[in-house]
Amino acid sequence: MSRELTVSIDAMGGDAGPSVIVSALARSVQRHPKVKFILHGDEPMLEKLLGKRRARFANRVAVRHAAAYVRMDEKPSLALRRGRNTSMWRAIESVKNGDAEVVVSAGNTGALMAMSMYQLGVIDGISRPAIAGLWPTKRGQCVVLDIGANIECDADQLVDFAVMGEAFARAVLGIQRPTVGLLNVGSEEVKGHDAVKGAAQLLRNASLPMEFVGFIEGDDIAEGTVDVVVTDGFTGNIALKTAEGTAKLVISYLRSALKRSLLSRLGAFLASGALKALRRKLDPRASNGGMFLGLNGVVVKSHGGTDALGFASATDMAIGMAEGAVNKSIIADRAGVQQTSREAAAR
């Protein structure tokens, strides 16, 4: 059950356009009976798509007209300059104005980050926001950040990511004392570049409500060795996409292996329920959404190519982040790190 809050939705973002977003909205309205929604976009088009549902949604869904939208391939800097009348800008503005608590968009990631930073601002003490993603593991799931916002990161930024990931894991995933690992090429202290080594040093000395386990390697992510995986946006993005590609490859190998003989085809038929369950478990739509952490407001980016199910999952995540008050946790924990750094500096 959700407490009362409002979700602002960029209805024009994503590859498939507003029809998918409106279908997703219908799911979200049912799933979250106490939540209200504001749809930003081409009003006549959205009203038409809402159609018969309009009357039923009357008290829960508001439509606000935006004359333009951000193209998927538009340069973020350009979108920021010329985009005040876009559905994305207006959707973020609703959070800035206090009309909504969270915003969800399936649009251009770079533009969404740039506009969110400009309008909402970054939490005091956090150098740059990061994008966090949920990752399936042998033990359940973990949160990985940054998965693409910051190409190059120094030690302090990685520490910020650890703080934000830990706060997210506590506030949203409900893990009391999350374990945190720094992604590296080996677990020995001497391994890696200066940024990861520096971040490890800082995290070892920080007094935070988490357990810092030190360096972890790529295979530890799926193993579920830690609850929070910290890395720079370059490595995190490549790791995420490599994992997606690998999962697809294994499934395609499985599919062709099962077609080899009559016997294996029969076997696959009998096990089809199990194979469907496997596909559901690996369905990227179930954990869809890049969570923007470090902003004064909750912003969730749905995958651009997602369908209604995926967009609704991203909306679930945004609502969960608001309910868990993830930003309050980040602010409190960031203060803890600053305290520790000051103490260290004073020594």
Place this chain on the structure above:
Amino acid sequence: MSRELTVSIDAMGGDAGPSVIVSALARSVQRHPKVKFILHGDEPMLEKLLGKRRARFANRVAVRHAAAYVRMDEKPSLALRRGRNTSMWRAIESVKNGDAEVVVSAGNTGALMAMSMYQLGVIDGISRPAIAGLWPTKRGQCVVLDIGANIECDADQLVDFAVMGEAFARAVLGIQRPTVGLLNVGSEEVKGHDAVKGAAQLLRNASLPMEFVGFIEGDDIAEGTVDVVVTDGFTGNIALKTAEGTAKLVISYLRSALKRSLLSRLGAFLASGALKALRRKLDPRASNGGMFLGLNGVVVKSHGGTDALGFASATDMAIGMAEGAVNKSIIADRAGVQQTSREAAAR
């Protein structure tokens, strides 16, 4: 069929010790009837392990005593200083002396690289050697480098990796005009850090026997978008291990899904041949070995935790590299890049 060459083997490297190496040797002796082998290590122990096979191998296998060995967790710098009497040093020395063409070790990667660089030296014009790995894809396989030797790389180093990967793909995989991609967080020209952007610029202008396709993303690796994936050792190592972890995760999901019901168990039983084929296809032992590229000599690192099958695969790879004369290709192609750079500088 192999032409006559000699493989030098560090018999003391790896987690499992020399018994695995000797079992692997027995396979290699059979597979490559014209190849000779030199085993470096504790002579009494190796003779005992060879046992009855000793007489049969008499003309093909020589044992050379080394009093010490490099520990798996030893610091490379320390191993380099105090390691002249180790099996690893002696195994590389056989290549340096011309007694063997290639060396294979399952020992400490960092020590093997340091000792190889010290004894064999780096190919003229190549700044640093890289470790290349084979990766299964939807279309067959691709070569990825660097997978761990160089944590931070500039544009010139990435160009070297492209040259070495392309030469490897031609000489060993038999691809006439390999496609080469730079691993990045997006395919647009503006994406990524300075090193990848700079390398892309240089590769676009290089006249090499390859097709440079530009930037690729993590999911392109398993997709088989290119024959050669170029990246720094930090990202490459993490991508490789993330992929290994993901493949294991999918298999473990599959296993538990198939146990769900009697019907799915029966299905799995009927399809067990197909499932075994899948496991074989994903068996990391089949493409075992990190190929050290850029040295004046062929060095292959077998996975430390491998068994006889895996070590024999690494030996196959080393023999293939010698037969394909991969180093000659690297030298020729590197000259092509220098020519192009000089021309560009003269303009």
